Amino acid sequence: MTATRSTRQRDVIARVLDGAEGPLAVGDVLARAQADLPGLGVATVYRTLKLLTEQGRIHPVTLDGETRYEPAGRGHHHHFSCTRCGRVFTLHACPVALPHGTVYPGGFIVEAHEVTLYGQCPACAGARD
The missing domain is CATH 1.10.10.10 (Winged helix-like DNA-binding domain superfamily/Winged helix DNA-binding domain)
Structure with missing residues (x-):
């Protein structure tokens, strides 16, 4: 059992x-x-x-x-964190165009990146106080 x-x-x-x-x-x-x-x-x-x-x-x-x-296995994605309700959402569109191997100013070679956007989710943005 x-x-x-x-x-x-x-x-x-x-x-x-x-x-x-x-x-x-x-x-x-x-x-x-x-x-x-x-x-x-x-x-x-x-x-x-x-x-x-x-x-x-x-x-x-x-x-x-x-x-x-x-x-696991959801591929390249980023996150949106709602500052009002605290929920975190998966974003499938990448807001940053920095492919693997890009040389960033100063000689930094990009291998990967993570982005978290902050703001209000649709439910919170539409809610009235």
């Missing part, structure tokens, strides 16, 4: 991450997964995130000092 339960928990957590609009913090994963598994605990979420990371199914993203998780 333990293996089945563990697999169910893993499947629910993986499904939560797959369906998210962007990388999720541990607390967000826990809250969303508890909709299907009300008894799910935070320790199980941490263990499952570690396992899924080791399996290469997800990877951690650090934004503003907080580790969030998203599915």
Whole structure:
């Protein structure tokens, strides 16, 4: 029974991450997964995130000092962090034209880049105070 339960928990957590609009913090994963598994605990979420990371199914993203998780294999993308509601969204269009090998002024050779844009998401921008 333990293996089945563990697999169910893993499947629910993986499904939560797959369906998210962007990388999720541990607390967000826990809250969303508890909709299907009300008894799910935070320790199980941490263990499952570690396992899924080791399996290469997800990877951690650090934004503003907080580790969030998203599915692996989504290709080159960036993030938008809403300063009002705190949600993070995946952006599939790259706002920076710096391909691998570009020589940046000063002799810096670009190997990769990460961009996080900050502002208000559509829901918050449309909300009235």
